[in-house]
Amino acid sequence: MTTTTTPKKVTIAEALRGAIAEEMERDPRVFCLGEDIAVPGGWGGAFTVTLGLEERFPDRMINTPIAELGFFGVGVGAALMGMRPIVDVQYGDFLFLAMDQIVNNAAKMCYMSGGQCKVPLVMRAPVGATGRGSQHAQNLERYFIGVPGLKVVAVSTAYDARGILKAAVRDDNPVLIFEHKLLYGSKGARAESGAIDASSEIPEEDYVLPLDQAAIRRHGDDVTIVGWLLTAHLAQQAADRLAVDGVQAEVIDARSLSPIDFATICASVEKTGRLVIVEEGPKTGGVGAEIAAGVTERLGDRARASIRRVASADIPVPFTPVLENAYVPDVPRIMAAALDMVKG
Amino acid sequence: MNSPQAKIDIDSYEAGFLLGLYECMVQIREFEEGVKFLFLEGTMPGTIHQCQGQEACAVGVCTALEPTDWITSTFRGHGHALAKGLSVDEMLFELFGAATGCAGGKGGSMHMVNMDKGMIPSIAIVAGGVPVAAGMALAFKMQQTGQVAACFFGDGAIAEGAFHEGVNMAAIWDVPVVFICENNQYGASTHVSKVMRAATIAERLSSYGIDGRRIDGNDVIAVYEAARRAVDDCRAGRGPAFLELMTYRRTGHSRRDACHYQPKPEREQWLENDPIVRLGQALIEAGHATTEELDAVRKHILTSFDDAVERAKAQPQPTLADLTTHVLA
Numbered sequence: 003m004t005t006t007t008t009p010k011k012v013t014i015a016e017a018l019r020g021a022i023a024e025e026m027e028r029d030p031r032v033f034c035l036g037e038d039i040a041v042p043g044g045w046g047g048a049f050t051v052t053l054g055l056e057e058r059f060p061d062r063m064i065n066t067p068i069a070e071l072g073f074f075g076v077g078v079g080a081a082l083m084g085m086r087p088i089v090d091v092q093y094g095d096f097l098f099l100a101m102d103q104i105v106n107n108a109a110k111m112c113y114m115s116g117g118q119c120k121v122p123l124v125m126r127a128p129v130g131a132t133g134r135g136s137q138h139a140q141n142l143e144r145y146f147i148g149v150p151g152l153k154v155v156a157v158s159t160a161y162d163a164r165g166i167l168k169a170a171v172r173d174d175n176p177v178l179i180f181e182h183k184l185l186y187g188s189k190g191a192r193a194e195s196g197a198i199d200a201s202s203e204i205p206e207e208d209y210v211l212p213l214d215q216a217a218i219r220r221h222g223d224d225v226t227i228v229g230w231l232l233t234a235h236l237a238q239q240a241a242d243r244l245a246v247d248g249v250q251a252e253v254i255d256a257r258s259l260s261p262i263d264f265a266t267i268c269a270s271v272e273k274t275g276r277l278v279i280v281e282e283g284p285k286t287g288g289v290g291a292e293i294a295a296g297v298t299e300r301l302g303d304r305a306r307a308s309i310r311r312v313a314s315a316d317i318p319v320p321f322t323p324v325l326e327n328a329y330v331p332d333v334p335r336i337m338a339a340a341l342d343m344v345k346g
Numbered sequence: 347m348n349s350p351q352a353k354i355d356i357d358s359y360e361a362g363f364l365l366g367l368y369e370c371m372v373q374i375r376e377f378e379e380g381v382k383f384l385f386l387e388g389t390m391p392g393t394i395h396q397c398q399g400q401e402a403c404a405v406g407v408c409t410a411l412e413p414t415d416w417i418t419s420t421f422r423g424h425g426h427a428l429a430k431g432l433s434v435d436e437m438l439f440e441l442f443g444a445a446t447g448c449a450g451g452k453g454g455s456m457h458m459v460n461m462d463k464g465m466i467p468s469i470a471i472v473a474g475g476v477p478v479a480a481g482m483a484l485a486f487k488m489q490q491t492g493q494v495a496a497c498f499f500g501d502g503a504i505a506e507g508a509f510h511e512g513v514n515m516a517a518i519w520d521v522p523v524v525f526i527c528e529n530n531q532y533g534a535s536t537h538v539s540k541v542m543r544a545a546t547i548a549e550r551l552s553s554y555g556i557d558g559r560r561i562d563g564n565d566v567i568a569v570y571e572a573a574r575r576a577v578d579d580c581r582a583g584r585g586p587a588f589l590e591l592m593t594y595r596r597t598g599h600s601r602r603d604a605c606h607y608q609p610k611p612e613r614e615q616w617l618e619n620d621p622i623v624r625l626g627q628a629l630i631e632a633g634h635a636t637t638e639e640l641d642a643v644r645k646h647i648l649t650s651f652d653d654a655v656e657r658a659k660a661q662p663q664p665t666l667a668d669l670t671t672h673v674l675a
C-alpha cells in the first residue's frame with residue numbers, strides 16, 4: 003500500500019467509525035441500523051463505534067427499537083431491494099435473537115433462489131468475556147462458521163478493521179464481522195478495564211482487505227500459533243516470551259473464520275510441523291475444532307506432532323474474576339502448549 | 347400525573363406497614379448508592395445497572411406478593427431482589443464474586459437469584475423473562491398451586507418478539523402472571539417515543555386482551571394497590587394482568603453513563619419526584635414519623651450496609667475446582 007499522507011494512529015472503534023463514514027459518503031445505499039446508534043448525547047452504540055455519525059448522516063443512521071430479530075430482518079429486506087445496510091448488536095450474545103434472519107434468510111436467499119437474489123448485508127457483533135456474566139460474554143463465532151452462504155470475519159487490529167469493514171460493505175454477500183470488547187479502544191465512560199491496545203497507524207487512502215485471508219503476524223519455524231480477536235494478541239505475547247526461551251513461533255491471525263484460510267495455515271504448519279490453536283470459548287464444537295480437522299485432512303502426517311487446542315473450559319462464562327480469568331486462554335497456557343510440543 | 351408534588355394517599359394504612367415500605371425503599375436506594383461508590387472506586391468488579399428512582403415499583407409490587415409467589419427480573423434487578431427478600435449480604439457477596447454470593451459468584455449483578463425466596467436468576471436479555479414468566483404461571487395453573495408470577499421488564503422490552511409472544515400466550519391461556527413494565531421512558535439512551543407509536547404501553551397490552559393501566563410508579567401506595575388487585579385477579583383465575591408504572595432512572599443506564607440524552611428540564615422535574623421523599627413527606631404529614639425518625643432509618647441502613655461491605659470483602663472467592671461445577675444439574 004502506498005501512502006501519500008501521514009498515517010495516523012487510531013483505535014479499532016475509530017477505524018470502524020471512519021470506515022463506516024467513508025462508505026456512507028461513497029455510496030448512498032449504505033446505512034446503519036442498530037440500538038442506541040443515533041441518539042444525540044448518546045453513546046454511538048454500545049462501544050462508541052458510531053459516535054457522532056448521526057450528525058453527518060441524519061437520514062442514514064437509523065436507531066432501532068430493541069428488536070434484534072426485527073431489525074436484522076429489516077436489514078435483509080433492505081439489502082434484497084438494493085440497499086447496503088450495516089446492522090449491529092450491542093453484544094454478540096444477542097445474535098441468538100437474530101439467528102433466524104441471519105441463518106434462514108440472509109445466508110440462504112442466494113442459494114434457494116438459484117442465484118437470483120443477493121443479500122449484501124454487513125453485521126457487526128462484539129464478543130468476549132469482560133466481567134459481565136454469562137449473557138454478555140460469549141464468543142459467537144462457532145455458531146456461524148458452519149452456515150453456508152455467510153462470510154465470517156474477525157478483526158483484531160485497527161488497520162484490519164478498516165479494510166475489512168470496507169470490503170464487507172462492498173461484498174455482495176452477508177458478512178458477519180466479529181469484534182472484541184477488549185480491543186475496541188473505546189474511550190471515556192465506555193472504556194473497558196483489561197483492554198489491550200489494538201490501535202494501528204492507518205493511511206488516509208481507501209483500501210480494502212480480502213475477506214478470506216489470514217494474516218501472518220510473526221514469522222517462526224518451530225511452532226505455528228493460530229488465534230483471532232483477543233487470542234491473536236495473546237498468541238503474539240506468548241510468541242515474544244517463547245522467543246526468550248529460544249523457541250520461534252509463527253503467529254497467524256486467522257481473521258477469516260468462514261472460509262478459513264487453510265492455504266496460509268497449512269503452509270505454516272508444513273514448515274513448523276506443530277500447531278497450537280487458541281480460542282476464547284468452549285473447546286468443544288469451537289472454531290478450533292474446524293481448523294484442526296481441516297489442517298489434519300490437508301496435511302495428514304506432514305504435521306510432525308499432534309495439534310493442540312488452548313481454549314476455554316466447556317462451561318458458560320462465569321462472572322467472578324477468578325473464574326473468568328481461568329476461562330479465557332492466557333499466555334502461560336499458550337506457552338505451555340507450544341513448549342510441550344516443541345520439547346515433547 | 348407525575349406532578350412532582352402529587353400527594354401519596356396513605357389514609358387507609360397502618361403506620362407499621364407504611365414504615366416497612368419506606369424502609370425497604372431506602373434499603374434499595376442506599377444499597378444502590380453504596381454499590382455505585384464501590385464500583386466507581388474500583389473495589390467491585392463487573393458492570394452495574396441500577397434502579398435509583400424506581401424503588402417504588404419493586405417495593406409496591408413485591409409487597410403485594412406472598413413469599414411463595416415468584417418474580418422474574420432483568421439486568422436492572424437489585425431492587426427487585428431486595429424487595430423480594432434477598433439479603434444485602436447474599437447480594438453484596440455475589441457482586442464481589444464470592445463463593446458465598448447468591449449465585450456462588452457465577453452470576454454477578456445481572457443474574458441475582460434465590461430459589462428459596464421466589465426469584466429465578468434474573469435474565470439480562472431484554473424481554474427474555476416475559477415468556478419465562480408466562481411458563482412459570484402456566485406451571486402454577488397446571489399444578490393448581492394458586493401461586494402468581496410477577497414479571498418485571500422495562501419500556502425497551504416491548505419491542506422484542508419474545509415480549510409479544512410471551513404476553514399473547516399468557517393471555518390465551520389465562521395464566522396467573524402479572525406483567526410489570528417499569529416505564530422509565532428510556533431503553534438505554536433511546537426515548538420510548540422513538541420506539542413506539544401508541545401513546546401508552548397499556549394500550550398495546552389491551553390489544554392482547556389484557557387489561558392494563560398506567561400508574562404513577564413513584565407513588566408506592568398506588569403501585570401497591572394496583573399490584574394487589576392484579577395479584578388477586580390472577581389468584582382468582584382472572585389473569586394475566588398488566589401494570590405500566592411511570593417512573594424515571596435517576597442514574598446512568600449502566601457503569602459511568604452520564605445521561606446526556608436526558609433533557610435537563612425533564613431530568614430536573616423527575617429528580618424532584620422522588621418516591622422515597624414523597625412517602626417520607628406523607629408519613630411526616632400524617633404524624634406517623636418525624637424527620638429524625640426517618641433519618642434514623644436511613645442511618646441504620648447505612649451502618650449495616652457498611653458492615654456488610656466489610657463482610658463481603660472478607661468472603662472466600664471460588665476456587666478453580668468450582669470452574670466446571672454446576673454446568674449440568
Ligand SMILES: Cc1ncc(C[n+]2csc(CCOP(=O)(O)OP(=O)(O)O)c2C)c(N)n1
Pocket residue numbers: 037068070092096099421422470471472473499500501502503530532533534595599
Ligand atoms: C436482547 C437484548 N438487546 C439489547 C440489550 C442491551 N441492553 C441492555 S438494557 C437495554 C435497555 C433496556 O431498556 P428497558 O427495557 O427500558 O429497561 P431499563 O434499562 O430502562 O431498565 C439494552 C438495549 C440486551 N441486554 N438484550
Ligand SMILES: [Mg+2]
Pocket residue numbers: 500501502528529530531532533534
Ligand atoms: Mg426503560
